[in-house]
Amino acid sequence: AQSVSQHNHHVILSEAASLELGCNYSYGGTVNLFWYVQYPGQHLQLLLKYFSGDPLVKGIKGFEAEFIKSKFSFNLRKPSVQWSDTAEYFCAAGGGGATNKLIFGTGTLLAVQP
Amino acid sequence: DTGVSQNPRHKITKRGQNVTFRCDPISEHNRLYWYRQTLGQGPEFLTYFQNEAQLEKSRLLSDRFSAERPKGSFSTLEIQRTEQGDSAMYLCASSPSGQNHSPLHFGNGTRLTVT
Numbered sequence: 275a276q277s278v279s280q281h282n283h284h285v286i287l288s289e290a291a292s293l294e295l296g297c298n299y300s301y302g303g304t305v306n307l308f309w310y311v312q313y314p315g316q317h318l319q320l321l322l323k324y325f326s327g328d329p330l331v332k333g334i335k336g337f338e339a340e341f342i343k344s345k346f347s348f349n350l351r352k353p354s355v356q357w358s359d360t361a362e363y364f365c366a367a368g369g370g371g372a373t374n375k376l377i378f379g380t381g382t383l384l385a386v387q388p
Numbered sequence: 389d390t391g392v393s394q395n396p397r398h399k400i401t402k403r404g405q406n407v408t409f410r411c412d413p414i415s416e417h418n419r420l421y422w423y424r425q426t427l428g429q430g431p432e433f434l435t436y437f438q439n440e441a442q443l444e445k446s447r448l449l450s451d452r453f454s455a456e457r458p459k460g461s462f463s464t465l466e467i468q469r470t471e472q473g474d475s476a477m478y479l480c481a482s483s484p485s486g487q488n489h490s491p492l493h494f495g496n497g498t499r500l501t502v503t
Contacts, residue, residue: 278430306489317392318431318479318494325489364430370488373444375421378430 276301278367280379287355288387295350295382297339297365307348308366308376309339318364324348325370335359357388390414392495394480400501401470408466409498413482420463421492422455423479424448431479437463438485470502 279298287293299305309321322333329341339350348365362383366376393412401407413420418439423431434453436444439460449455452470457463467474477499481492 280430283428308491310494317496318481320491320493323489323491366430368489373436373438374419374483374488374490374492375433375436375444376431376492377433378423380428380430 276367276369276377278365278377278379280363280365280382282382283380284383284385286385286387289357290354291386293350293352293355293359293384295363295365295384297348297350297379298346299348299365299367300346301367301369301377303369306368306370307339307341308368309333309337309348309350310364310366310378311361312364312381313361321350321363355384355386357386360384360386392480392482392493394478394495394498396498397496398499398501400503403472403502404469406466406468407470407500408464409478409480409500411463411465411480411495412461413463413480414493415461416484417482417493418460418485419483419490420457421481421483422463422465423481425477425479425497426475434465467500470500472502475500475502 306325308323310318324341365379368376420437422434425431437457452468477497479497481494483490
């Protein structure tokens with residue numbers, strides 16, 4: 275069955291700390307991978323995506339993620355977090371195809387303390 | 389880009405009542421999706437439209453749920469005989485057709501509370 279797992283449900287960091295959020299997927303065939311962010315009171319927004327090519331992808335606001343096919347992982351990283359990064363982060367996988375629907379993980383709530 | 393618009397933002401209803409939500413996607417997007425999100429969970433896929441055709445429905449979508457996209461523009465999601473378990477955030481998303489890795493653009497959602 276297709277699934278996405280995020281093992282960190284709640285992360286608390288101080289400003290300037292480094293961030294790594296785990297994401298593992300189970301998906302047959304070609305997979306496209308995404309990280310979305312939801313700031314308090316706002317809609318889900320795309321941070322970055324991987325669909326082919328360089329497995330290290332860079333997104334907005336200094337975020338990056340690395341696709342490691344052998345580990346079925348797509349972890350999100352940021353070298354130095356800011357208070358404004360406080361949000362919920364969702365990893366998602368999709369195979370494209372006829373529907374291009376996405377399967378989401380359960381999310382990681384990040385709280386950055388000033 | 390005016391974004392995906394959903395109405396209403398909040399809906400409180402009594403068990404057994406019917407409710408209808410509306411989604412206006414980004415105008416040039418052919419693909420439209422409905423998702424449901426409950427507390428502590430990620431969005432779960434409900435159904436998908438390509439233009440006016442409903443091409444996929446999740447088994448989460450019981451026969452009390454129906455979705456339409458009559459002219460390939462806005463979409464409605466109706467829940468009949470609501471139950472307390474229907475309480476959730478209902479999200480709409482759209483994307484352009486063509487690229488199979490196009491990201492989904494989400495609306496702010498409609499939060500349903502069934503009392």
